[in-house]
Amino acid sequence: MTRFIERHPAWALILLIAVAVMLWLILAVWPPGLEEAIGRKRVFLNAVFNGITLGSLYFLVASGFTLIFGLMRNVNLAHGSLYLFGGYIGYAISTWTGSWVLGFIVAFLGVALLGVVLQIVVFRRMEGQDLRQTMVTIGLSIVFADLMLWVFGGDFYQIQTPNWLVGPIELPLVTAVKSSGEAVYLRYPMVRLVIFVAAVVIGIAMWLALNRTRVGMMVRAGVDDRDMLAATGVPIQLVFVAVFALGAGLAGVAGVVGGTFQSLSPGEDTRFLLASLVVVIVGGMGSIPGAALGALIIGLAEQLGSVYIPTYAIVVTFLIMVLVLALRPQGLLARR
Amino acid sequence: MFKSCAGAVALGSLLLSGAALAQEKIKVGVTATLEGTYTVLGEDGIRGHQTAINVLGKKVGDKEIEFIIASTDATPDSAVRAVRKLIEQDKVQILLSPLSGDEGIAVKNFAKTKPELTFINAASGAQETTYVDPAPNFFRYNMDGAQWQVGLGKYAYETKKYRKIATVGDDYSFIYTQVFGLVLEFCGAGGQVTNRQWVPLGTKDFASVIAALPDDVDAIYLGLGGADAVNFLNQYQQAGGKARLMGGSIMVDQTILSAKGNAKNALIGTIAASGQADTWEDPNWQKFVKAYQDAFPPAKRFPSPSLLATNYYGSTMALILALREVNGDLSNNQAKYREALSKIVLDAPNGKIKLDSNRQAIGTNFVTEVVDDGKGALFSKVVKVIPDVNQTLGYDPAVFAKIGLPSRTVPECKKY
Numbered sequence: 066m067t068r069f070i071e072r073h074p075a076w077a078l079i080l081l082i083a084v085a086v087m088l089w090l091i092l093a094v095w096p097p098g099l100e101e102a103i104g105r106k107r108v109f110l111n112a113v114f115n116g117i118t119l120g121s122l123y124f125l126v127a128s129g130f131t132l133i134f135g136l137m138r139n140v141n142l143a144h145g146s147l148y149l150f151g152g153y154i155g156y157a158i159s160t161w162t163g164s165w166v167l168g169f170i171v172a173f174l175g176v177a178l179l180g181v182v183l184q185i186v187v188f189r190r191m192e193g194q195d196l197r198q199t200m201v202t203i204g205l206s207i208v209f210a211d212l213m214l215w216v217f218g219g220d221f222y223q224i225q226t227p228n229w230l231v232g233p234i235e236l237p238l239v240t241a242v243k244s245s246g247e248a249v250y251l252r253y254p255m256v257r258l259v260i261f262v263a264a265v266v267i268g269i270a271m272w273l274a275l276n277r278t279r280v281g282m283m284v285r286a287g288v289d290d291r292d293m294l295a296a297t298g299v300p301i302q303l304v305f306v307a308v309f310a311l312g313a314g315l316a317g318v319a320g321v322v323g324g325t326f327q328s329l330s331p332g333e334d335t336r337f338l339l340a341s342l343v344v345v346i347v348g349g350m351g352s353i354p355g356a357a358l359g360a361l362i363i364g365l366a367e368q369l370g371s372v373y374i375p376t377y378a379i380v381v382t383f384l385i386m387v388l389v390l391a392l393r394p395q396g397l398l399a400r401r
Numbered sequence: 402m403f404k405s406c407a408g409a410v411a412l413g414s415l416l417l418s419g420a421a422l423a424q425e426k427i428k429v430g431v432t433a434t435l436e437g438t439y440t441v442l443g444e445d446g447i448r449g450h451q452t453a454i455n456v457l458g459k460k461v462g463d464k465e466i467e468f469i470i471a472s473t474d475a476t477p478d479s480a481v482r483a484v485r486k487l488i489e490q491d492k493v494q495i496l497l498s499p500l501s502g503d504e505g506i507a508v509k510n511f512a513k514t515k516p517e518l519t520f521i522n523a524a525s526g527a528q529e530t531t532y533v534d535p536a537p538n539f540f541r542y543n544m545d546g547a548q549w550q551v552g553l554g555k556y557a558y559e560t561k562k563y564r565k566i567a568t569v570g571d572d573y574s575f576i577y578t579q580v581f582g583l584v585l586e587f588c589g590a591g592g593q594v595t596n597r598q599w600v601p602l603g604t605k606d607f608a609s610v611i612a613a614l615p616d617d618v619d620a621i622y623l624g625l626g627g628a629d630a631v632n633f634l635n636q637y638q639q640a641g642g643k644a645r646l647m648g649g650s651i652m653v654d655q656t657i658l659s660a661k662g663n664a665k666n667a668l669i670g671t672i673a674a675s676g677q678a679d680t681w682e683d684p685n686w687q688k689f690v691k692a693y694q695d696a697f698p699p700a701k702r703f704p705s706p707s708l709l710a711t712n713y714y715g716s717t718m719a720l721i722l723a724l725r726e727v728n729g730d731l732s733n734n735q736a737k738y739r740e741a742l743s744k745i746v747l748d749a750p751n752g753k754i755k756l757d758s759n760r761q762a763i764g765t766n767f768v769t770e771v772v773d774d775g776k777g778a779l780f781s782k783v784v785k786v787i788p789d790v791n792q793t794l795g796y797d798p799a800v801f802a803k804i805g806l807p808s809r810t811v812p813e814c815k816k817y
Contacts, residue, residue, distance in 0.1 A: 111612030219440035223662030
């Protein structure tokens with residue numbers, strides 16, 4: 066952090082001002098002039114919160130994607146299929162048992178298992194051949210999509226939110242003050258907050274696991290130099306399998322999350338593949354903090370865009386990607 | 402010697418039978434949105450199409466109709482691609498296409514480049530398709546989005562006493578047309594439309610759109626369909642939304658009313674208008690519902706046919722009946738067939754349908770209200786039936802032309 070300020074004082078100042086303005090916009094009661102210029106504060110606050118919660122969903126999908134790429138240099142274009150598959154598992158389990166939480170657990174395990182099978186049966190056979198792996202994953206994603214269409218049909222599936230999560234709660238953020246002087250607080254869907262907290266917990270846990278544990282050390286060493294790590298006697302194939310399982314499992318969990326606050330249907334697989342590609346391109350391929358930052362930026366851009374420039378909302382995401390590719394092609398937080 | 406002779410005979414007979422086969426078949430290409438946001442709509446459209454074939458049969462005199470289905474994703478280019486494929490690779494002579502609004506405009510324009518073929522619209526409902534520069538070989542047996550909203554504005558204003566409403570809709574031609582029909586009537590009656598929000602087709606996360614809904618209105622009109630509608634309702638429920646709702650023709654429709662999950666319950670009591678009503682007593686409609694239900698097992702269909710199934714049923718019916726009238730004669734660039742198509746009066750399940758001079762349907766419209774049947778299934782109940790709705794919505798054509806074409810901001814909220 067200090068190094069960044071020393072090296073880029075101007076950028077640091079701009080960032081600091083941006084953060085301060087953002088905080089003021091979120092915390093302060095807006096003066097009437099501002100409300101007239103850009104609309105009600107409630108709308109803005111909601112868009113920001115939605116951007117963050119949508120970003121946390123993107124983060125769940127993209128973190129697995131980036132982890133797998135970082136370690137194995139394998140661009141897994143079937144990642145979206147893993148997402149959708151996880152969602153369908155979550156739907157089946159939660160309607161069958163009535164337990165939302167159980168849906169997550171089974172989806173994680175089920176998709177992780179599929180990841181293990183994929184790694185052992187498919188990817189191990191073509192290690193180091195990037196193009197071949199990419200082509201195979203495209204093929205797999207098409208096969209998976211058709212299989213899921215065959216089993217689940219084209220219907221929309223929604224995973225039932227447990228009752229304690231339905232409906233909004235009041236947050237201690239003032240959106241407006243009534244003429245009587247009474248403050249109006251922000252009401253926000255409970256389920257999205259829970260998902261956000263869960264994503265933050267998962268993100269921190271992953272960061273800790275990578276930076277503070279022995280296995281994490283092996284993974285990081287593998288990302289830096291795979292051959293050297295293998296030469297030191299680490300069972301690298303086992304590490305690969307474990308990372309692939311974790312990455313796939315996270316996609317599965319994301320599928321359940323997506324099925325809860327959006328819906329599941331054919332086509333969602335490619336949508337989330339595209340989203341995670343954009344996220345990791347913006348954040349930096351192979352970097353977990355990068356995935357978090359990228360997901361946050363893309364989520365915010367989508368939601369703020371959909372409110373303030375609805376017609377061009379779709380363009381904003383790709384504009385950000387183009388800008389990042391032009392100015393910092395390795396991604397915002399890439400190390401190399 | 403004998404062997405090669407036999408081979409030649411076999412080959413010859415094969416060629417002959419091939420030629421004979423080509424003579425007996427009439428090839429028809431069908432497109433439906435079997436991918437993307439409108440997958441469920443496309444699937445039910447095909448069910449309606451299949452029901453019509455079950456009821457009417459495929460025979461035209463001694464010839465047989467062969468249907469070839471191609472998939473689109475509701476974008477105009479996917480529709481033109483599918484139609485091209487059907488014409489160039491499958492050599493179809495008649496097209497039953499497309500399903501969605503923007504697709505309709507694109508296919509109509511494409512139809513002009515193939516004047517020797519006949520295009521029958523399957524279900525698309527943008528006004529522009531048949532109103533602006535219509536193609537002489539493009540026929541539409543369903544009403545457009547604005548016709549499908551006739552009656553709703555008045556009902557909302559006079560019976561429900563709504564004075565101010567806001568709209569949220571998918572950002573493309575069909576929904577423009579729907580909002581056009583609604584605004585014209587509602588504002589004509591004296592109501593106010595304070596805000597029109599447009600979201601891109603295929604939007605998944607509506608949370609911010611929901612937050613931006615105004616509070617000071619009597620009702621909110623939803624012009625969404627397919628996955629978008631389901632996602633909206635789901636997130637609307639999570640946000641604790643309580644406003645009264647009004648629905649467009651593909652919002653209050655079995656494609657949404659039978660979605661899995663309980664978010665759809667937000668629609669109970671919602672008023673809407675469409676080219677059909679699920680609980681209509683008319684014997685013709687009931688017969689169609691029964692034919693649809695008998696054709697597919699309960700898990701593979703909706704409790705009652707959706708608007709798309711009805712439209713595909715009607716257009717397939719017109720296609721087959723007109724072919725029978727000319728006894729399958731497609732000679733002279735299908736001139737006779739087109740003549741028959743433009744004159745036919747369809748006894749469709751959702752009321753009598755005839756075509757105007759632009760080959761656009763004049764038909765019956767329904768104002769409905771969503772009810773729960775007590776077993777958790779939702780249906781649209783008839784409130785009002787309005788016969789003989791034409792494309793200019795009863796306006797004088799000159800006055801109607803002045804209003805302008807449906808778009809994000811047209812028509813203005815005033816009395817024309």
